[in-house]
Amino acid sequence: MLELVQFEFKSLKRAGNTTCSLQINFIVTQAAPRAPALPRRECPIPHTARPLAQHPGAGGLIDWIIEVANQNQEILDLFQSTGAYLKGHFRLTSGLHSPEYLQCALVLSHPVHAASLGRRLAEALSAIAPGTPNLVVSPAMGGLIIGHEAARALGVRHIFTERDADRKMTLRRGFSVQPGEMAVVIEDVITTGGSTAEVVALLESQGARVLAAGSIIDRSGGRAQVGVPRTALATLEVQTWDPPACPLCAQGLEAVKPGSRQV
Numbered sequence: 459m460l461e462l463v464q465f466e467f468k469s470l471k472r473a474g475n476t477t478c479s480l481q482i483n484f485i486v487t488q489a490a491p492r493a494p495a496l497p498r499r500e501c502p503i504p505h506t507a508r509p510l511a512q513h514p515g516a517g518g519l520i521d522w523i524i525e526v527a528n529q530n531q532e533i534l535d536l537f538q539s540t541g542a543y544l545k546g547h548f549r550l551t552s553g554l555h556s557p558e559y560l561q562c563a564l565v566l567s568h569p570v571h572a573a574s575l576g577r578r579l580a581e582a583l584s585a586i587a588p589g590t591p592n593l594v595v596s597p598a599m600g601g602l603i604i605g606h607e608a609a610r611a612l613g614v615r616h617i618f619t620e621r622d623a624d625r626k627m628t629l630r631r632g633f634s635v636q637p638g639e640m641a642v643v644i645e646d647v648i649t650t651g652g653s654t655a656e657v658v659a660l661l662e663s664q665g666a667r668v669l670a671a672g673s674i675i676d677r678s679g680g681r682a683q684v685g686v687p688r689t690a691l692a693t694l695e696v697q698t699w700d701p702p703a704c705p706l707c708a709q710g711l712e713a714v715k716p717g718s719r720q721v
């Protein structure tokens with residue numbers, strides 16, 4: 459059971475001229491003990507050539523906020539029920555330590571869940587993309603399965619990027635994009651948005667237009683910026699510590715690295 463306890467208008471500004479970037483912070487509480495999530499989403503309502511003063515009233519927004527909060531919880535429940543919500547002592551790619559980790563690969567190991575998450579992400583992306591994509595692009599490895607499933611739902615092709623020997627994001631295996639193609643970029647988890655932003659830059663350098671980006675999980679609390687409209691199925695404010703300040707290190711527990719990326 460979710461209870462909406464607070465929401466606030468974080469900022470009100472224009473992003474280009476196609477979407478309103480009104481952002482809303484809200485805190486949800488629930489009976490189950492876990493840290494409150496603070497999703498921050500872009501307003502889903504198109505604002506082309508529409509003065510911000512005519513923004514829809516708070517009534518509609520509250521319905522929308524509750525819908526987003528419920529979806530957030532549904533996704534986290536799915537991670538919990540598939541054993542993908544790990545508790546322990548983790549060393550993240552950023553070098554920070556954390557007591558929890560969401561292992562998307564475990565949820566995506568169930569094709570029925572992968573397909574369902576792909577459909578939901580495809581819908582969420584269609585709602586914010588200023589146009590119809592004809593291509594999904596994901597960074598390997600994390601983005602492969604969810605990108606493929608979202609592409610299936612959108613009825614478009616899916617290709618992926620890899621890092622070369624210099625850690626530079628590249629298209630290999632004969633993959634290419636044509637100038638003017640319209641892409642969406644999909645990852646499993648966004649933390650800083652770095653990988654997605656690199657894929658966006660790569661595609662734009664080859665003449666494609668990137669309409670939007672999405673992930674199953676946003677671990678940035680909604681703060682990650684990737685240069686295009688972005689969405690996530692669940693947004694989390696993940697507890698992290700610098701190693702010297704980590705209470706789990708202080709207890710002498712060894713940190714493990716759950717991700718796959720080499721650092």
Ligand SMILES: [Zn+2]
Nearest residue numbers: 555704706707
């Ligand atoms: Zn630690």
